[in-house]
Amino acid sequence: MMVVQALLAGVFQVVQMALLLLLAPGLTGLVRVIKARLLGRRGPPLVQPYLDLLRLLKKEVVLADNASWLFRTTPYLVFTAIWLAAALVPTFSTALALTATADLIALVALLASARFFLALAGMDVGTSFGGLGSSREMMIAALAEPAMLMVIFSVAILVRTTSLSLIVDFMLSGGVGLRVSLALALISLLMVAIAENGRVPIDNPATHLELTMVHEAMVLEYSGRHLALIEAAAMMKLVLYMALIACIFLPWGIAAPNDGLVELLIGLLTFVLKLAAGAVLLAVFETGIAKMRVFRYGEFLGGALLLSLLGAIFLYVSTGL
Amino acid sequence: MLLLAFVGMARPWLPRAHEVVHGGMAVVCGGATLAVLVRLATGETGIDTLALPVGLPWLHANLRLDALSAVFLLAVNLAACLASVFGWSYARHDDEPGRVLPIFPLFIAAMNLVLVADDAFVFLAAWEFMSLTSWLLVLSTHREDETPRAAHVYFVMASFGTACLLLCFGMLAGTTGDYSFAGIRAQPQDMASASIAALLVLLGAGSKAGLVPLHVWLPLAHPAAPSHVSALMSGVMTKVAIYGLIRVLFDLVGQPLWWWGSILAVIGAVTAVVGVLYALMQDDVKKLLAYSTVENIGVIAIGLGLALVFKASGVPALAALGMTAAMLHVLNHSLFKSILFFTSGAILTATGERKLDRLGGLIHKMPKTALFCLIGSAAISALPPLNGFVAEWMLFQAVLNGPLLEQWELKIGFAVIGALLALSAALAAACFVRFYGIVFLGRPRSPAAEKAREVDPVMLTAIGVPAFLCIVVGVLPTVVIQMIEPVNRLVVGEGLLDAGGHGGWVWLAPASAFGNSYSGLMMFLTILILTILAVFMIHRYASNRVRRSIAWGCGFTDPTPLGQYSADSFSQPLRRVFAGHLFRTRDRVDMPAPGETRPARFTLESRDPAWDWLFTPVVRLVGWISERVDALQFLTIRSYLSLMFFALIALLALVAVSQ
Numbered sequence: 001m002m003v004v005q006a007l008l009a010g011v012f013q014v015v016q017m018a019l020l021l022l023l024a025p026g027l028t029g030l031v032r033v034i035k036a037r038l039l040g041r042r043g044p045p046l047v048q049p050y051l052d053l054l055r056l057l058k059k060e061v062v063l064a065d066n067a068s069w070l071f072r073t074t075p076y077l078v079f080t081a082i083w084l085a086a087a088l089v090p091t092f093s094t095a096l097a098l099t100a101t102a103d104l105i106a107l108v109a110l111l112a113s114a115r116f117f118l119a120l121a122g123m124d125v126g127t128s129f130g131g132l133g134s135s136r137e138m139m140i141a142a143l144a145e146p147a148m149l150m151v152i153f154s155v156a157i158l159v160r161t162t163s164l165s166l167i168v169d170f171m172l173s174g175g176v177g178l179r180v181s182l183a184l185a186l187i188s189l190l191m192v193a194i195a196e197n198g199r200v201p202i203d204n205p206a207t208h209l210e211l212t213m214v215h216e217a218m219v220l221e222y223s224g225r226h227l228a229l230i231e232a233a234a235m236m237k238l239v240l241y242m243a244l245i246a247c248i249f250l251p252w253g254i255a256a257p258n259d260g261l262v263e264l265l266i267g268l269l270t271f272v273l274k275l276a277a278g279a280v281l282l283a284v285f286e287t288g289i290a291k292m293r294v295f296r297y298g299e300f301l302g303g304a305l306l307l308s309l310l311g312a313i314f315l316y317v318s319t320g321l
Numbered sequence: 322m323l324l325l326a327f328v329g330m331a332r333p334w335l336p337r338a339h340e341v342v343h344g345g346m347a348v349v350c351g352g353a354t355l356a357v358l359v360r361l362a363t364g365e366t367g368i369d370t371l372a373l374p375v376g377l378p379w380l381h382a383n384l385r386l387d388a389l390s391a392v393f394l395l396a397v398n399l400a401a402c403l404a405s406v407f408g409w410s411y412a413r414h415d416d417e418p419g420r421v422l423p424i425f426p427l428f429i430a431a432m433n434l435v436l437v438a439d440d441a442f443v444f445l446a447a448w449e450f451m452s453l454t455s456w457l458l459v460l461s462t463h464r465e466d467e468t469p470r471a472a473h474v475y476f477v478m479a480s481f482g483t484a485c486l487l488l489c490f491g492m493l494a495g496t497t498g499d500y501s502f503a504g505i506r507a508q509p510q511d512m513a514s515a516s517i518a519a520l521l522v523l524l525g526a527g528s529k530a531g532l533v534p535l536h537v538w539l540p541l542a543h544p545a546a547p548s549h550v551s552a553l554m555s556g557v558m559t560k561v562a563i564y565g566l567i568r569v570l571f572d573l574v575g576q577p578l579w580w581w582g583s584i585l586a587v588i589g590a591v592t593a594v595v596g597v598l599y600a601l602m603q604d605d606v607k608k609l610l611a612y613s614t615v616e617n618i619g620v621i622a623i624g625l626g627l628a629l630v631f632k633a634s635g636v637p638a639l640a641a642l643g644m645t646a647a648m649l650h651v652l653n654h655s656l657f658k659s660i661l662f663f664t665s666g667a668i669l670t671a672t673g674e675r676k677l678d679r680l681g682g683l684i685h686k687m688p689k690t691a692l693f694c695l696i697g698s699a700a701i702s703a704l705p706p707l708n709g710f711v712a713e714w715m716l717f718q719a720v721l722n723g724p725l726l727e728q729w730e731l732k733i734g735f736a737v738i739g740a741l742l743a744l745s746a747a748l749a750a751a752c753f754v755r756f757y758g759i760v761f762l763g764r765p766r767s768p769a770a771e772k773a774r775e776v777d778p779v780m781l782t783a784i785g786v787p788a789f790l791c792i793v794v795g796v797l798p799t800v801v802i803q804m805i806e807p808v809n810r811l812v813v814g815e816g817l818l819d820a821g822g823h824g825g826w827v828w829l830a831p832a833s834a835f836g837n838s839y840s841g842l843m844m845f846l847t848i849l850i851l852t853i854l855a856v857f858m859i860h861r862y863a864s865n866r867v868r869r870s871i872a873w874g875c876g877f878t879d880p881t882p883l884g885q886y887s888a889d890s891f892s893q894p895l896r897r898v899f900a901g902h903l904f905r906t907r908d909r910v911d912m913p914a915p916g917e918t919r920p921a922r923f924t925l926e927s928r929d930p931a932w933d934w935l936f937t938p939v940v941r942l943v944g945w946i947s948e949r950v951d952a953l954q955f956l957t958i959r960s961y962l963s964l965m966f967f968a969l970i971a972l973l974a975l976v977a978v979s980q
Contacts, residue, residue, distance in 0.1 A: 057859065057864060058864055060864060060866035060867065060868055061864075061866065061867045061868070062868050062869075062870050062873075063867055063870070064869075064871065065869055065871060065872070066682065066764060068685060068691075068762070069684075070684060070691075070695070070762070076852050076856055077852065079855055080848055080852045080855060081848070084847055084848060084851060098843070098847065100828055100830070100840065100843075101838075101839070101843040101847070102705070102839060102843075103837050103838070105714055105717050105718075105839075106705055106714065109704060109710050109713075110705060112703075112747070113699070113705065115750075116699065116702060116704055116750055116753075116754060119758070120754055120758055120762060122758075123754075123758035123762045123763055123886065124758075124762045125872045125874075126682070126762070126763030127872050127873075127877075127879060128879065128884055128885060129874060131758075131885060131886020131890065131891060132886060135755075135886060135891045135892070135893070135894055135895075138750070138754055138895070139751070139894035139895050139898060141747055142744070142748050142750075142751050142895060142898075144747075145743060145746070146740055146743035146744045146746075146747055149717070149739070149743040150736075150739070150740055150743065153720075153721060153739055156721050157721065157724055162718075162837045163838070220874070220875065221873055224864060224866075225859050225863050228863075229855070295894075295897060297894075297898075298897070298898035302898075305740070309736065309737070309740050312736045312740075313732075313736045313737075316723050316724050316732040316733060316735060316736045317729055317733060319724040
């Protein structure tokens, strides 16, 4: 029985990783389509991101003369780290083989690794744009990462674990009612997700050649398959954050370890629906808000940090064990 | 080691003295490392004591080796062995090795002696000897502008620290006058004197370790010494101070009070954040690393503080979690700080530059150093699957257990400490992206950096071994944690894995971390497999063509390397968000009007609040008092005699009252 469960967990893990890879460009495409419709344009077709990635993969890489080995290995490392991080978040089932390997804290650290290498790669060629992007990215991360960890603390204290699968199981069992701290954590996590994915109002994913850009400035020197990997990683990160928010705050539909095929299919279907709903909300939000000045990021993210800290303190004080 | 010191002194007559000294030290320390490692690996938990008939006639020098000493001996001797190997080649570029050679072995010997001391006399004598030898090593570069001031500040702070420790042991020994550690342990402490002793050891050992606000000497003194000595001072001497802290707070005073731990943890959290913010603003490689040491000492202090709080609250399993995190970080930090300081030495050898803004592009000239330094930078930024992350993970698990405590101050405090710890980790990553990016990446910012050459294989070995160990410890943390277990049983009464937990050596899943687990090995393997898969798939089925061209840069080709992001511009957003008020940083841009020919200037000012708020007033107070007391120098003999008489009367009265 144990062996069957372990095997199933392994299969689910592989299915989930493939699923994320397949869905990620679609989600980005969906957000773009909805944003275009909201602005009264027709917009690109839904499959455009897939086509873009394939086109980039087929093209040759143009490397700057003084690009080092670090520049060439970074796209693979970034892609792997984010793929692995995304694989840890339960999407349709909580029976995942990697659950015991890494918990939420390790997930945050994996994202930090990806950011670390991407920021280094931004500085490798020695253009001003690269340094500008890296510097701003690290400033954003310096506030967003603690905020995210504080959100994790809030959830972990309620649920008594930092393992994502166990969190989902606990949330599904209805052991947690409505909590002020959870609301604060949700708001803070949303703010962090916006900042980490480089969305409006922090960064504009559709921009190039603008002095306010962050992520795009960092990856300006990349081309061909390297750029494809980095773009795919960025798309996967968006899925990761949506899946994370969904699995902590809207876990309904995710199958438990011993569920049958029907529950699994329901899990898959609800996951896709949740992503679609997330895409609509993101597009509406981005259309309705204006880009922020760079030096107001500190206030925005500091706010997120304080909200999450407040939520955590409520819980530390109110939870006696 | 004494012998080697004499060889060092005889240097003028021995042409190959520096090779003998460094080679000999490498062998001695390597042997000691192996011996301690075998002892720890076999799970030997016994306590060996030894009384040497030296010192005063009726007092023997008591030595003792237990699990706590053994782990610190491992950290000290491993780093010392690597530093000796590095120094063997590095010292060849030294103009006047005579200033370092005799003292280097003595310094290491003194640190070893502190760790095995079993009475207050030996401890303090070795401690003071360690301070003096390191002070002499700082002075070895006395021709440089900043060194005299650094040495002066260090000397004052070291004396202050030793004075505090002296009083601390006095409080602990009380009226019995038994200064052996066994005697102190056996004696019941009353809470008031134990608390005073705890505060004194916080001041004494804390100033040596570099806890804020007593850190001011550290970033001055550590960078002044030659690089392999800086590595020892930063990576190891601060750990000896941490050892003193643990020995007194966890061992000698008996049952602790919870507020000692909370003070230690809060100071640690503040130290971590302030240290890393400061490191972010430095433009000197070695100063940056020294401030990063301050940060890491803060992280260790957080772990110790949490362990102390849990021990006082009667939850030894959780205390073991904090303690293991702290001990693991002690070992980790001695590894990656060795890598980083050796790298700074290698850079200094290759380019002669220490300023960040005069380096750049070294990854092309020094590819191996660059790889090892990348591992060190990633490890110190707590990235998985390297070793820094494991300690960080355990610390977070310990913080998550905060709601178990009764006092509501502690509950709030734990949440805030967790936030500060997370903040310092994120800032450390930013700091080392800046360090690595400016030094190794980009285009060379000076002719010296352009002409750099890879250093010789001996230096590379000394940098490479700790880099390899960082990966090993990160991938197989449970092996090292098994070695730390006897320490937990000794100082908090219970081992981390004693209460069960699952997973064996692959998964780190202590029962006190309530079902959470982490596996460095699995993570490492998964990342490896996925990366190989991605590389293979893309190169096989997509494209593997590469064309070299000039950098794109949005179509703008930058004519000079000075147009790159510099160290100051990289940290500007972070300065603006975090440091504006705390460090009172001011950016001044002096832009000439169009047509003027003078160059534009940018100046950056920042101040250390510890100087402004603590040290300047203290110095002023000391000056004021000494001016007043100065009058006493010029009294007549009658006045002196009467002063003595009244002092005697007062003392006798005091004795009479207290009896």
